[in-house]
Every structure is written in structure tokens, then in C-alpha cells.
Amino acid sequence: MKISIASDHAGFTLKERLKDKLKSEGHDVFDRGCFDESSADYPDFGIIAARDVADGVTERAVLVCGSGIGMSMVANKVRGVRAALCTNAVMAEMSRLHNDANVLTLGARYTDENDALEILDIWMKTSFEGGRHQRRVDKIGKLGDY
Secondary structure: OEEEEEEOOOOHHHHHHHHHHHHHOOOEEEEOOOOOOOOOOHHHHHHHHHHHHHOOOOOEEEEEEOOOHHHHHHHOOOOOOOEEEOOOHHHHHHHHHOOOOOEEEEEOOOOOHHHHHHHHHHHHHOOOOOOHHHHHHHHHHHOOOO
């Protein structure tokens, strides 16, 4: 699978670990920055990865910042993106099963590496359930700007 990954300075170290895991599992990973721990603004990097998903360059994206909140806000500004901030494995599973989330956001300051790796693993392996959930996902896709 093709996956974009991005972070700000607070998420850089965790992003690198997640990127290594994805690559080791055979995924094509597009690193959209940042590229070191120097102060960086999360919107500059998150938007690139989110647009990759919306434009079909990649199937999914993983975004990491200090809390995960900022990256989630950025990604969800892009039409066609359904970003989910997941803080545990159950949220990761449900974001895929019921919401067909195509972007995962994580907070490096609040999610330890082992938990983040488990969240990523479940998020990557869980398929969208469809059925009654498809109607809801379709409604999200039709929402316009207010």
C-alpha cells in the first residue's frame, strides 16, 4: 500500500519509528516531512500528506504532532479525507470499521511508542465494514463548506 507520513518537530521521532515499521511491512512510504527536530509548523507538512490521499497519490496517511489534534484539524480541511485521532487500539479499529478513516493522527506527547505501534498495526489491518456505515461515510463526503 502507498502511505504518506508527516510530522512536526514534536512528532518527528515517532514518525521515523512508524515509517520504519511501515517500510518493514512492505509498504511504499512517502515521507512529507518534517525531516529533523527543528521547530516546524504542522500545517506545512500535514496538508501535503492529506492532499496525497485526496488526490489518490497514496491510499492512506499517518500524521504525528505533539497532541495529534492539530494534524487532525489540518487533514480534515481536505475534501475526501477522513482523519481520526486515535489514542488507543479500539479507537483505531473503530475508525476503520465504521468511519473508513483514511488518515490516522497520533499525538507523540501523549501516546508512547509501543501504543502507537499497536494503534498503527490495527489501523492498517482493519477493513471498512461498509453496510449501514457506508451511508454515513457518504454523508460526510457530501458536506460542504459552511
